[in-house]
Amino acid sequence: MGMTVVEKILARAAGRSAVKVGEVVEPAVDLAMSHENGALVINQFLEVFKDTGLEPRIWDPSRIVIVFDHRVPAESAKTATNQKKIREFVAKHGITKFHDIRGDRGGICHQILPENGYVRPGAVVLGTDSHTTSHGALGAFAFGIGATEMASVWALGTALNVEVPASIKVVVSGRLPEMVAPKDLILFLIGRLTAEGANFRVLEFHGDTIRAMSTAGRLVLCNMSVEAGATSGIVPADAETQRYLREEAGVSDALDPVQPDRDAAYERVVEIDAATLEPQIACPHTVDNVKPVGEVAGTKVQQIVIGSCTNGRFEDLEVAARILRGRQVARGVRMLVFPASGRVYARALAEGLIGDFVRAGAVFMNPGCGPCLGVHQGALGDGETALSTTNRNFKGRMGNPTGFVYLCSPAVAAASALTGAITDPRTVKLGGAQ
Amino acid sequence: MTRVVLKLGDDVSTDVIYPGRYMATVLPTETPQFAFADLAEFNSRLRAKQVPAGGVVVAGKNFGCGSSREQAVSTLKGHELVIVAKGFARIFTQNSVNLGLVLVEAPDVEAAEGDELEIGASEVVNATSGRRFRVVPLPPARAALVAAGGLIAYTRKRLMERAKA
Numbered sequence: 328m329g330m331t332v333v334e335k336i337l338a339r340a341a342g343r344s345a346v347k348v349g350e351v352v353e354p355a356v357d358l359a360m361s362h363e364n365g366a367l368v369i370n371q372f373l374e375v376f377k378d379t380g381l382e383p384r385i386w387d388p389s390r391i392v393i394v395f396d397h398r399v400p401a402e403s404a405k406t407a408t409n410q411k412k413i414r415e416f417v418a419k420h421g422i423t424k425f426h427d428i429r430g431d432r433g434g435i436c437h438q439i440l441p442e443n444g445y446v447r448p449g450a451v452v453l454g455t456d457s458h459t460t461s462h463g464a465l466g467a468f469a470f471g472i473g474a475t476e477m478a479s480v481w482a483l484g485t486a487l488n489v490e491v492p493a494s495i496k497v498v499v500s501g502r503l504p505e506m507v508a509p510k511d512l513i514l515f516l517i518g519r520l521t522a523e524g525a526n527f528r529v530l531e532f533h534g535d536t537i538r539a540m541s542t543a544g545r546l547v548l549c550n551m552s553v554e555a556g557a558t559s560g561i562v563p564a565d566a567e568t569q570r571y572l573r574e575e576a577g578v579s580d581a582l583d584p585v586q587p588d589r590d591a592a593y594e595r596v597v598e599i600d601a602a603t604l605e606p607q608i609a610c611p612h613t614v615d616n617v618k619p620v621g622e623v624a625g626t627k628v629q630q631i632v633i634g635s636c637t638n639g640r641f642e643d644l645e646v647a648a649r650i651l652r653g654r655q656v657a658r659g660v661r662m663l664v665f666p667a668s669g670r671v672y673a674r675a676l677a678e679g680l681i682g683d684f685v686r687a688g689a690v691f692m693n694p695g696c697g698p699c700l701g702v703h704q705g706a707l708g709d710g711e712t713a714l715s716t717t718n719r720n721f722k723g724r725m726g727n728p729t730g731f732v733y734l735c736s737p738a739v740a741a742a743s744a745l746t747g748a749i750t751d752p753r754t755v756k757l758g759g760a761q
Numbered sequence: 762m763t764r765v766v767l768k769l770g771d772d773v774s775t776d777v778i779y780p781g782r783y784m785a786t787v788l789p790t791e792t793p794q795f796a797f798a799d800l801a802e803f804n805s806r807l808r809a810k811q812v813p814a815g816g817v818v819v820a821g822k823n824f825g826c827g828s829s830r831e832q833a834v835s836t837l838k839g840h841e842l843v844i845v846a847k848g849f850a851r852i853f854t855q856n857s858v859n860l861g862l863v864l865v866e867a868p869d870v871e872a873a874e875g876d877e878l879e880i881g882a883s884e885v886v887n888a889t890s891g892r893r894f895r896v897v898p899l900p901p902a903r904a905a906l907v908a909a910g911g912l913i914a915y916t917r918k919r920l921m922e923r924a925k926a
Contacts, residue, residue, distance in 0.1 A: 351901060351902040351905075363784075364787065366787050367787035367831060370788060374913055375916050376920075379921060381920065381921075381924055398785070403785060406785045454829075455829055456828075456829055457828050457829040471829040471852050472829060472852065472855065473830075473852065473856035473859060474831045475856070475860060475913060476855065476856070476859055476912060478913075478916070479912055479913075482920055483916060483919060483920065483923075487919070488902035488903065488906055490902050522772055522823055522826055523772075523822055523826070523848060523850070526823065526848070526850060527851050556823065556826065556851065700776075700781040701776075701781045702781045702785070706782075719774075721777065721827060722774070722776065723777060723780050723799050724776050724781070726781070
């Protein structure tokens with residue numbers, strides 16, 4: 328029997344010729360990422376070495392990435408002190424892939440990793456963030472772990488006790504209609520699978536829609552795979568992966584585009600016709616509460632958010648800016664835009680998008696996670712409703728347990744900013760409006 | 762015998778267990794104060810030490826979905842709560858095993874607040890209703906970790922073995 332992509336990656340990383348679903352392996356880790364929760368990883372890492380007589384030492388500092396993104400710039404003395412401790416640790420242990428709060432190199436971890444060429448097809452990528460699944464977009468096996476598990480990885484260089492996950496094959500065919508985005512596709516899939524439908528499983532994406540999709544779009548699919556419970560999402564590497572890594576991420580060394588075997592065993596196959604998709608909305612308070620935009624159109628919103636590790640890339644800002652250009656954000660609505668990285672910010676500046684947003688009345692913020700997880704900027708008032716391109720709408724997510732969060736694509740967010748209510752972007756006439 | 766101290770539904774997220782706004786607090790010694798912070802009444806009972814160790818939280822499917830934040834586990838571990846649910850999300854499961862929080866997966870479990878439960882390796886008996894529910898054992902990889910006393914101890918052991926080799 329053949330192997331899926333993830334089975335092949337795990338077999339190689341564990342030094343085996345083959346692995347089977349459910350088997351326990353101990354893969355070597357290629358890249359280990361943390362953000363501000365590195366403070367807890369450091370605490371647990373030092374704990375591992377306690378009373379051993381050994382000097383705390385990271386197995387390979389060149390494979391560690393630390394990115395500040397959750398609270399940038401620091402919102403409190405406590406966060407600032409955590410960040411300071413991490414900086415000191417980074418300097419002491421010679422961690423060079425460190426992305427501090429900077430306008431050039433900074434940004435959200437799940438954009439920093441791909442755009443700097445840190446992720447390669449076939450790699451095992453672990454991160455102390457559930458959306459580490461994002462990096463499957465480049466053909467890597469990438470998944471989220473907790474801080475103690477990361478401390479163990481820092482010490483040993485392997486992940487202890489990984490069970491080989493079963494894979495679900497997702498085959499998407501047809502061309503996405505105008506104003507329908509990869510975000511709509513993944514929301515639709517999560518609605519169909521449910522929030523636990525892929526728990527302990529991998530979503531392996533195939534089909535002509537995926538082949539035609541940019542890496543930015545694939546990152547959206549893999550990013551939100553975890554919202555169906557998936558261990559990981561993965562797009563087997565292809566020509567687009569190679570193009571992205573060479574042209575956008577500056578990678579020049581050899582790539583190994585690991586492919587699944589023809590006779591690989593999948594737990595199930597899910598087929599989706601992209602051509603019939605409509606814009607989708609995930610309604611409060613679970614990500615699988617997904618409806619076509621028409622069913623919730625007209626719902627009043629007080630805050631619109633564009634950004635996050637899901638939809639803060641240049642392509643996302645471009646779609647939104649095109650809708651907003653020459654128009655005004657409705658009264659009573661605050662629109663917050665967070666680019667995913669300094670590089671995205673600089674390109675948005677160079678191509679005039681920031682001007683489009685600001686003239687429309689949106690607030691263009693610094694790169695970072697922003698209001699997505701309710702710890703920093705853009706909290707909701709009691710009973711308020713947000714429409715957001717982020718990835719979670721759990722109760723309390725945007726900083727207020729009485730708030731409501733609806734999730735959507737950048738096009739839906741921009742179209743709705745103009746009206747102050749959830750709006751189908753296909754109803755907005757582009758160009759010429761003043 | 763132990764008592765159900767809190768009953769919750771499906772898809773209890775890490776934002777409910779440990780709201781994101783307290784994430785700057787990371788140390789396991791400090792996180793317990795924010796357990797279920799937005800369930801104000803239950804949180805205040807926890808903080809007032811009115812919930813005994815071993816108290817059971819009963820929930821539906823997909824408990825612990827969402828973030829990888831380990832605070833969601835250390836905050837419950839700090840109160841020595843036991844979680845009995847119809848199912849658990851992956852990262853939460855892994856973090857619980859790593860830190861020694863007791864999870865009991867009972868796919869058909871039915872219990873109300875105040876019910877007395879007897880939790881065994883293969884079944885949960887609800888002594889109040891008289892009903893019995895099967896328990897899904899931990900996968901072998903995770904069982905091995907529990908046997909080793911959690912991930913810190915297991916990693917330390919491995920590290921010492923390598924240092925000797």
